[in-house]
Amino acid sequence: MFELQAGRFDLPEPGLCFELPAPVRIPVHSCIAVRGENGVGKTTFLEHVLLPQLDAYQVLYVAQDIDVQVNTMRATLAFLDHQAPSGLTDLVQAWICAASDASVLILDEFDTYMPQGLPAEILLSFAWVFFVSHQHTPAVYARFQHGLAVQLTRPAHGQTVQMNVEELWSRSR
Amino acid sequence: MxxxxxxxxxxxxxxxxxxxxxxxxxxxxxxxxxxxxxxxxxxxxxxxxxxxxxxxxxxxxxxxxxxxxxxxxxxxxxxxxxxxxxxxxxxxxxxxxxxxxxxxxxxxxxxxxxxxxPLSPGPRRVCIIFKAVMERCTPLLHRHRFFMDISPHFHHQRAALLKKLCATIVATYISIYRQTEKTQTLFDHRQQYMRKNR
Structure with missing residues (x-):
């Protein structure tokens, strides 16, 4: 079980403040959709609020600026003595598979670069998958036992981002 | 001046x-x-x-x-x-x-x-591309460091910190190289377009 802590998260550099009114307990084998309008702060939430809380876990973060991150992926695979495929999809998959102990996967608008998404066997091997997507949620995510949505809203384009969590589905084994 | x-x-x-x-x-x-x-x-x-x-x-x-x-x-x-x-x-x-x-x-x-x-076209092109690449790539080192810091790939490996540092440097080098290629191509295409339209 992973708990997203409640509170007020002040981020002076992006100039935003994230508020979560109550802690959120996220069971194992959950997919969590991070939703909100363009510019509301989804990536800032992932990098400055969520990632620091996932310190105890091994996290794979596929960023929105994948065109920059691919070079980090190539260098990482090279230093692990793994082959770095030339295609983006194969490269990301190879990079993910090279970290066999990772339990958390974060995908920031990855469907922009890979509309068909990652293979189900890769996605479902993670305990928690957080994803940001403006497109229709792929059916594979419904195979997770639990589904949640974190809705980010910024009233009147102010500096405070409200976070509301909704449970979409929950199935027992 | x-x-x-x-x-x-x-x-x-x-x-x-x-x-x-x-x-x-x-x-x-x-x-x-x-x-x-x-x-x-x-x-x-x-x-x-x-x-x-x-x-x-x-x-x-x-x-x-x-x-x-x-x-x-x-x-x-x-x-x-x-x-x-x-x-x-x-x-x-x-x-x-x-x-x-x-x-x-x-x-x-x-x-x-x-x-x-007062530069000839060749050196001027080099200066423009150099400045464009440096402006684009300067923030990339920190981005690569961020990605490498959160990457779990080198956990439990010998000399993990050194490998991360080296991988960051290699990633930055690749970024600079690719950005230089892209900027050169962009510059040359725009120059050809402007000459065609003169």
Whole structure:
């Protein structure tokens, strides 16, 4: 079980403040959709609020600026003595598979670069998958036992981002 | 006017290196410290606190390793020398000073300045591409460091920190190389388009 802590998260550099009114307990084998309008702060939430809380876990973060991150992926695979495929999809998959102990996967608008998404066997091997997507949620995510949505809203384009969590589905084994 | 400006900037950088890096000013710690303060204030005034924090994050690993090895060498009395710590402190101040003087100097040269310089097309193209690539790639080092810091790939591996550092440097190099190729292609295409439409 992973708990997203409640509170007020002040981020002076992006100039935003994230508020979560109550802690959120996220069971194992959950997919969590991070939703909100363009510019509301989804990536800032992932990098400055969520990632620091996932310190105890091994996290794979596929960023929105994948065109920059691919070079980090190539260098990482090279230093692990793994082959770095030339295609983006194969490269990301190879990079993910090279970290066999990772339990958390974060995908920031990855469907922009890979509309068909990652293979189900890769996605479902993670305990928690957080994803940001403006497109229709792929059916594979419904195979997770639990589904949640974190809705980010910024009233009147102010500096405070409200976070509301909704449970979409929950199935027992 | 632009020629004087650019010549002045390069002359200033050359004078700094000639006196404070390779000359008698190298071991003048008080002067080096004062310069460091001036450069940090100038960078903050021109580019903001975030930029100064970024500069500190960039130079800190190098400064830390200089001091670390200085202490180790001093303890070992390497080569019979007893001044390793003093020398390392000098290097630890000269390095960020050199970084900042080049950064602040080159930042003052705009694309308009490059266009107005009396350069032939080949060198002008090189200068434009160099400036465009540096502006684009400067933030990338920190982004690569961020990605590498959160990456779990080197956990439980020997020399994990060293591998992460090397991978960050390699990633940055790849980014610079690819950005240079892209910028060159873009520049050449635009030039061809403008010539076609003349």
């Amino acid at each position: 632009v020629t004087f400006k650019v010549t002045g900037i390069f002359a200033g950088i050359g004078l700094f290196f000639g006196f404070f890096v390779f000359g008698p000013g190298y071991s003048a710690l008080a002067a080096q410290g004062l310069l460091l303060g001036i450069f940090f204030i100038a960078n903050t005034w021109r580019n903001g606190w975030a930029s100064t924090r970024t500069v500190c994050a960039t130079v800190l690993p190098f400064v830390a390793s200089l001091l670390f090895f200085g202490v180790i060498f001093d303890w070992m009395l390497l080569l019979g020398r007893e001044d390793w710590i003093t020398d390392s402190v000098c290097k630890a101040i000269v390095f960020p000073n050199s970084f900042l003087v080049v950064k602040l100097g080159l930042e003052r040269i705009s694309f308009q300045d490059i266009l107005r310089l």
